[in-house]
Amino acid sequence: MAMTGNGTSIVFGTSGWTGSIISISGTSQSREALEDTHLGITGEKTYVPDDLIEPGEFDIEFYWDQSAGTFPPITAVAETITLSFKLKTGESTQATLAGSGFATESEGPTTTNSELMTGTMTIQWDGKTGPTYTAGS
Amino acid sequence: MDIQLEPHPARHLVDGELVPLITDQLMVRVDGIQVGYCGAAAGGYLQFTVPVDQATQDAVSVHVDQQLGGRQDVVVILDVEAALEVIDDDDDNGEFTNDDENSGPE
Numbered sequence: 001m002a003m004t005g006n007g008t009s010i011v012f013g014t015s016g017w018t019g020s021i022i023s024i025s026g027t028s029q030s031r032e033a034l035e036d037t038h039l040g041i042t043g044e045k046t047y048v049p050d051d052l053i054e055p056g057e058f059d060i061e062f063y064w065d066q067s068a069g070t071f072p073p074i075t076a077v078a079e080t081i082t083l084s085f086k087l088k089t090g091e092s093t094q095a096t097l098a099g100s101g102f103a104t105e106s107e108g109p110t111t112t113n114s115e116l117m118t119g120t121m122t123i124q125w126d127g128k129t130g131p132t133y134t135a136g137s
Numbered sequence: 138m139d140i141q142l143e144p145h146p147a148r149h150l151v152d153g154e155l156v157p158l159i160t161d162q163l164m165v166r167v168d169g170i171q172v173g174y175c176g177a178a179a180g181g182y183l184q185f186t187v188p189v190d191q192a193t194q195d196a197v198s199v200h201v202d203q204q205l206g207g208r209q210d211v212v213v214i215l216d217v218e219a220a221l222e223v224i225d226d227d228d229d230n231g232e233f234t235n236d237d238e239n240s241g242p243e
Contacts, residue, residue, distance in 0.1 A: 009186040011174055011212075013162045016182035018212050080159050082147065082174060084186040093171050094186065098147035098159050132149045132158050 007086025010060060014079035017072060019062035022118065024083060027097065027131060029056040055127035057104065064109040064117035072119060074106040078126045091136045099130020138193065140200040141166040145174065165197060172197070179207020 011018050032050040073079070078100045085095040104124045109117030125131045143166060145159035165173045165183070172193075173185035183201050185194065194211065201209050 007187070011182075011184040011186065013159075013174070013176065013181070016184070016210060016212050018184050080145075080161055082145070082159070082162070084171075087171070087187075092166070092169050093146050093164070096145075096147045098145065130147065130149065130158055132147055134147045134158070137146075 009084050015073035015076045022061040025059040027056040027058045030054045055125035057124045061120050064119045072106040072121045074103045078102045093137045095136035097133050101125040175201045179205045183209040183211045
């Protein structure tokens with residue numbers, strides 16, 4: 001059964017950064033289509049998939065906590081990042097999207113009256129560990 | 138309260154078998170339910186992925202520190218609901234604001 005994104009969390013294993021997340025975009029992965037058309041082909045061109053996949057990146061938006069001891073790790077080395085999805089009824093282990101990655105962009109809050117401060121961050125999966133989705137159980 | 142540390146739940150296929158993907162973090166269970174992660178060695182971070190009360194947080198922290206032989210800092214997520222209450226209070230504090238400039242006595 002489909003669920004909303006409510007309850008999803010993200011943790012950074014080495015920098016220790018985490019936050020009150022407003023949204024996490026999906027990870028977009030891609031690979032090239034290599035044309036292997038030759039003179040013996042008639043009709044449509046033909047293609048084969050590249051061996052290598054772009055591991056992808058994703059964006060997160062979060063409430064900015066000026067009391068937090070750690071901040072978005074734009075200067076950090078690649079580290080383990082785990083997105084954990086809310087437990088479904090009957091599950092005891094959360095579904096995860098996990099791998100290693102690093103921040104490529106970080107934007108601090110715009111400060112104004114009567115609005116909560118928010119920040120954004122772009123995370124690049126580095127492709128060296130994962131990213132791999134593991135179902136909840 | 139039963140607190141258990143287990144391998145990180147992420148798995149990937151190696152030679153047809155699902156094996157742990159993440160080795161530098163552990164999963165934390167309380168009474169059988171996953172509540173977060175901690176570093177696999179002392180000096181890491183204990184991070185909760187579901188809301189837990191302070192007593193549970195403290196008990197898990199002590200357990201993790203004992204099991205790993207050193208301190209793991211606990212990362213606390215901003216309490217957004219409390220922040221929203223502060224904003225609501227500010228809105229009702231009776232101070233004169235720009236919005237009030239055109240609302241003088243008739």
